[in-house]
Amino acid sequence: MHDKLNQLIETAGRIVLGKENQIRLALCCILAKGHLLIEDIPGVGKTTLAHTLARLFGLHFQRIQFTSDLLPADILGSNVFDARNHAFEFHPGPIFSEMILADEINRSPPKAQSALLEAMEERQVTIDGETHRLPKPFFVIATQNPNEQIGTFPLPESQLDRFLMKIELGYPDRQAERSLLQGAERHRLIESLPVCLPAEQLQKAQATVCEVHSSEAILDYLQSILAFSRGYSEYPLGLSPRAGLALLSASKARAFLEGRDFLLPEDIQSVIAAVAGHRLRTSESGNVRSASVVAPILEGVAIP
Amino acid sequence: MLTQENQAPEKSATLFTLLVTLLVALPHVFHVPHSIFVFFIGLLGYRLAGIRKPSLPMGKTPLLGFTGCGLGLLSFEHGTLLGLEAGTSFFLVSLGLKMLELKRVRDLYLIVFLCFFVAITQFLHTQSVLMIFYIVLTTCLLVTALVGLSTGSILPLKRRVKLSTVLVLQAIPIAIILFLLFPRISAPRIGLASPAGAARSGLSDSMQPGEISRLSQSSEVAFRVDFKGNPPPVRDRYWRGPVFWHTDGSRWTPVDHPSGSAYPVDLSGPKFRYQVTLEPHGRRWLFALDLPANKPPGSSLTPEFLLLNGKAVTERISYSLISVPRYNTGSLNETERALGLQLPGHPSSRIAALVGRWQKPETPPQAVVQKALDYFHDEEFFYSLSPPLYPKNPIESFLFESKRGFCEHFASAFVYLMRAAKIPARIVTGYQGGEFNTLGRFLEVRQFDAHAWAEVWLANRGWVRVDPTAAVAPERIEQGFEAFRQQEPGTFGLGTLSLVESLGIFQNIRFAWASLDHAWHQWVLSYNAFNQHELLSRFGLADLRSMVLSLTGALAFCLVLTAFTLLKPAPAKADKGLSLYLRFCRKLARTGFKRRDNEGAFDFARRVIRERPELGPQILRITGLYHKVRYGRFYSSEDLNDLARSIQGLRIKP
Numbered sequence: 001m002h003d004k005l006n007q008l009i010e011t012a013g014r015i016v017l018g019k020e021n022q023i024r025l026a027l028c029c030i031l032a033k034g035h036l037l038i039e040d041i042p043g044v045g046k047t048t049l050a051h052t053l054a055r056l057f058g059l060h061f062q063r064i065q066f067t068s069d070l071l072p073a074d075i076l077g078s079n080v081f082d083a084r085n086h087a088f089e090f091h092p093g094p095i096f097s098e099m100i101l102a103d104e105i106n107r108s109p110p111k112a113q114s115a116l117l118e119a120m121e122e123r124q125v126t127i128d129g130e131t132h133r134l135p136k137p138f139f140v141i142a143t144q145n146p147n148e149q150i151g152t153f154p155l156p157e158s159q160l161d162r163f164l165m166k167i168e169l170g171y172p173d174r175q176a177e178r179s180l181l182q183g184a185e186r187h188r189l190i191e192s193l194p195v196c197l198p199a200e201q202l203q204k205a206q207a208t209v210c211e212v213h214s215s216e217a218i219l220d221y222l223q224s225i226l227a228f229s230r231g232y233s234e235y236p237l238g239l240s241p242r243a244g245l246a247l248l249s250a251s252k253a254r255a256f257l258e259g260r261d262f263l264l265p266e267d268i269q270s271v272i273a274a275v276a277g278h279r280l281r282t283s284e285s286g287n288v289r290s291a292s293v294v295a296p297i298l299e300g301v302a303i304p
Numbered sequence: 305m306l307t308q309e310n311q312a313p314e315k316s317a318t319l320f321t322l323l324v325t326l327l328v329a330l331p332h333v334f335h336v337p338h339s340i341f342v343f344f345i346g347l348l349g350y351r352l353a354g355i356r357k358p359s360l361p362m363g364k365t366p367l368l369g370f371t372g373c374g375l376g377l378l379s380f381e382h383g384t385l386l387g388l389e390a391g392t393s394f395f396l397v398s399l400g401l402k403m404l405e406l407k408r409v410r411d412l413y414l415i416v417f418l419c420f421f422v423a424i425t426q427f428l429h430t431q432s433v434l435m436i437f438y439i440v441l442t443t444c445l446l447v448t449a450l451v452g453l454s455t456g457s458i459l460p461l462k463r464r465v466k467l468s469t470v471l472v473l474q475a476i477p478i479a480i481i482l483f484l485l486f487p488r489i490s491a492p493r494i495g496l497a498s499p500a501g502a503a504r505s506g507l508s509d510s511m512q513p514g515e516i517s518r519l520s521q522s523s524e525v526a527f528r529v530d531f532k533g534n535p536p537p538v539r540d541r542y543w544r545g546p547v548f549w550h551t552d553g554s555r556w557t558p559v560d561h562p563s564g565s566a567y568p569v570d571l572s573g574p575k576f577r578y579q580v581t582l583e584p585h586g587r588r589w590l591f592a593l594d595l596p597a598n599k600p601p602g603s604s605l606t607p608e609f610l611l612l613n614g615k616a617v618t619e620r621i622s623y624s625l626i627s628v629p630r631y632n633t634g635s636l637n638e639t640e641r642a643l644g645l646q647l648p649g650h651p652s653s654r655i656a657a658l659v660g661r662w663q664k665p666e667t668p669p670q671a672v673v674q675k676a677l678d679y680f681h682d683e684e685f686f687y688s689l690s691p692p693l694y695p696k697n698p699i700e701s702f703l704f705e706s707k708r709g710f711c712e713h714f715a716s717a718f719v720y721l722m723r724a725a726k727i728p729a730r731i732v733t734g735y736q737g738g739e740f741n742t743l744g745r746f747l748e749v750r751q752f753d754a755h756a757w758a759e760v761w762l763a764n765r766g767w768v769r770v771d772p773t774a775a776v777a778p779e780r781i782e783q784g785f786e787a788f789r790q791q792e793p794g795t796f797g798l799g800t801l802s803l804v805e806s807l808g809i810f811q812n813i814r815f816a817w818a819s820l821d822h823a824w825h826q827w828v829l830s831y832n833a834f835n836q837h838e839l840l841s842r843f844g845l846a847d848l849r850s851m852v853l854s855l856t857g858a859l860a861f862c863l864v865l866t867a868f869t870l871l872k873p874a875p876a877k878a879d880k881g882l883s884l885y886l887r888f889c890r891k892l893a894r895t896g897f898k899r900r901d902n903e904g905a906f907d908f909a910r911r912v913i914r915e916r917p918e919l920g921p922q923i924l925r926i927t928g929l930y931h932k933v934r935y936g937r938f939y940s941s942e943d944l945n946d947l948a949r950s951i952q953g954l955r956i957k958p
Contacts, residue, residue: 213937217882262936266904302901304882 001205002259008056008196015052015189016045018176024257025167025274026053026141030202031209031253034164034246035120035140037105037278044169046143048186050101053141057202058195059098060135064116066108068151072115076125077132090127095119098135098199102142106152116140117159137199137206157237157279164246165271166278168289205256212252213262220304221265222248225272228301235280243279250275265303272297313409315355317452321412322348324445325399328419331438332396335429337381340393343374347400354404367404374401388428395425409453416449433824444472478862485840485855487848488833506585507545507733507754511556513691513698516733517710520689520785522751525583526735527591528822529747532577536593538737539781540629542757542769543591543749545734547608553648554698556716556731569766571597573630581622581825588612591734591749593627594769600624607640608730609633622830633766636728644728644761651724652700659724669727669762676721677775680714683707687714687777711780714772715756728761732769737784743812744819753785880944881933888926888951895956905930919956926950 077093230238277290382390447468548556600623722729736755
């Protein structure tokens with residue numbers, strides 16, 4: 001299993017150059033059955049990463065481009081009257097696939113956003129009083145542009161909370177960029193990727209992640225982090241219990257990825273920026289990178 | 305708790321309590337009448353049968369019946385409830401009867417607590433080292449029973465025994481502190497002491513031939529002596545006891561002297577300093593090596609050089625003495641001369657003829673003494689452990705007919721002969737010899753070392769010790785009684801001692817045991833109010849007030865300490881791994897690698913290894929073990945030991 005995962009990381013690294021850490025985090029997110037939010041300026045490879053992951057897991061992939069005039073029905077689907085049968089027929093929208101890429105999610109007004117986010121939480125959609133289950137597994141990888149860009153509708157805290165992780169890609173380093181410039185077209189490369197971890201194996205891996213042991217000592221550390229975030233004056237709101245659970249499951253996925261069956265403080269430390277960054281806001285306004293948001297926590301909480 | 309205590313006890317708990325009760329009470333088999341002990345065992349047996357067969361009646365009727373039996377037995381055996389023996393019997397019977405009332409866990413608790421009391425009562429009877437061991441052992445079992453009662457059968461028996469042993473061992477230091485500091489009360493044990501002198505063997509205050517030879521059957525310790533320096537040779541070890549003047553021809557008795565100090569005595573020559581630990585014998589006299597040059601505080605010295613204690617020796621006492629074996633007692637007053645020549649009527653013609661043969665007008669008394677000794681030596685006299693009894697004219701029948709006798713026969717015949725020759729003479733009884741314990745460097749004198757010898761008064765020399773036994777059986781005096789007896793064919797009198805004696809290893813064991821016993825007596829049992837005062841005044845705790853104060857202080861200190869340890873959160877098992885890891889961190893910190901508070905062990909290890917790659921394998925191993933112990937799902941104590949060893953073995957060159 002670990003060989004396959006490592007192979008997967010390596011393969012993805014050939015597409016998304018120089019971003020191994022982000023690939024690992026994204027993988028953690030998927031293993032922990034969480035949804036992923038990628039935030040960065042356009043053109044740094046957000047879509048490519050999402051596309052690559054979908055391909056490597058062999059998941060049915062749909063892309064929804066969020067625009068300012070997107071309606072919920074465009075995402076979820078709608079009942080259409082069939083004149084021949086004299087009946088309404090449900091036409092599923094793009095959400096009925098195993099992996100969704102919700103591109104530039106903050107370009108849409110809240111109505112469309114919330115349609116997606118409800119589906120993410122419930123893993124089902126209800127249209128005209130009829131409930132339709134979404135496929136399993138079901139992942140949403142959303143990308144968004146930094147909020148200061150023109151024409152964006154920032155996601156409210158409660159909706160950000162739906163995403164297990166938010167990662168940032170950033171510009172590639174010089175060498176990676178050179179390889180990118182020299183290499184073949186990304187789209188064609190993705191098309192040629194093999195499936196590394198089929199869906200049923202992924203589900204098995206996800207089940208194993210849940211089994212990772214968290215000792216008393218590690219829970220002490222986790223709780224210290226939560227308590228610290230609630231008492232730190234720079235954070236208007238501390239981490240919620242759901243954030244604590246998210247942190248725990250993301251850390252477990254990272255421990256699993258490292259080949260361990262128990263949690264270490266390092267696991268928490270390496271995922272905390274991605275898990276807690278978008279849930280915490282520092283009192284200074286503007287866009288602050290997740291790493292610097294959680295820095296006081298990493299500095300201030302001693303490992304017991 | 306209350307509900308648990310009111311529940312019926314488990315069978316195993318009842319069985320265990322029965323067993324422990326039996327063990328605790330067992331030594332009392334020597335202290336109470338046999339019928340009482342059998343009755344007690346019977347009650348335990350009835351209770352045991354009740355466990356097997358629950359239909360056996362345990363109610364009021366059998367209880368009343370048994371109580372009646374017990375009371376009848378008590379009044380038949382003792383007739384009273386006062387006194388040590390009767391009290392013990394009563395206690396034992398009550399304990400047995402309480403067994404029949406055993407219905408709830410609460411009753412078991414009560415019985416266990418009663419058993420603690422029974423254990424203490426053993427000390428009223430004997431205070432030997434063996435008993436201490438036994439009581440500590442049974443105390444462990446009693447605590448085990450208590451642990452079992454409060455935990456039920458959750459803990460396996462082995463764990464319960466271990467727990468209780470640890471508890472008892474923890475209590476021992478407290479017991480020692482209390483022993484040393486708690487005020488020693490030197491109150492007489494009224495009503496508890498066994499009847500004075502009745503059961504004790506030892507010398508008596510009169511002498512009749514046959515009495516001392518009876519003592520030779522007893523190997524009880526009479527006293528022990530610690531010499532400062534070397535002990536005197538065996539032939540000089542005459543331990544002076546009562547002196548007898550008056551005789552009716554068979555029985556010898558002492559004379560009540562007008563109290564006064566001993567005569568001025570010339571005591572020049574080598575001195576022996578020693579300390580005697582005397583077993584209780586119910587009389588006043590204190591034994592001393594011939595002749596004592598001082599007297600212990602509270603005692604007096606009679607004109608016949610017998611040390612008398614202020615009161616009868618009913619408890620073990622110890623006293624320091626200086627003795628001088630070469631002495632001259634000087635002149636003799638008229639009263640004493642008359643006493644020293646006293647005879648019951650005129651000596652018979654045979655004795656007169658015998659003495660007449662030795663005594664020419666010009667012969668000095670010294671030569672007469674020598675002739676008498678020669679007579680014992682040359683004629684066919686035998687030293688015998690079992691001489692015949694001489695009911696009539698004992699001295700004459702001994703001298704002329706059987707010629708077989710023990711030391712008292714020789715001594716009394718010799719004194720009689722001397723008196724017939726008009727030389728003042730008297731009998732001295734006491735002990736001769738004793739066994740030197742080479743291991744503990746002390747002399748042990750037993751009852752079978754009891755001896756009788758003679759003293760004659762010679763002008764210019766005063767009272768001179770003459771031992772006619774030495775003329776007949778010099779080995780008895782040269783080697784000591786025990787060694788002598790082994791040479792005597794066919795007399796295995798006290799086979800036990802003689803047999804083990806022939807095997808060197810057993811002698812060593814015996815010496816070791818005697819040393820332990822002696823040390824126990826000297827350091828523990830003789831720790832009285834006086835010794836305590838002496839000990840504590842060395843630490844500036846001279847008076848009771850400051851002692852109570854320091855005792856309270858020590859207690860308060862201990863309590864505060866206990867409170868602190870109890871208030872501290874109990875360290876979980878995993879924290880052992882943490883404390884080991886922190887030791888590892890301290891070790892690394894000394895070489896400049898300080899782990900930051902928020903740094904994970906693995907990150908830290910990586911940072912160190914970057915700088916010191918040669919430590920890599922060791923550090924990774926330690927970190928891995930630490931992770932397993934602290935964060936892993938399972939770990940064995942072997943992992944913990946492994947971690948400790950690895951950290952121990954980590955050597956970092958600066």
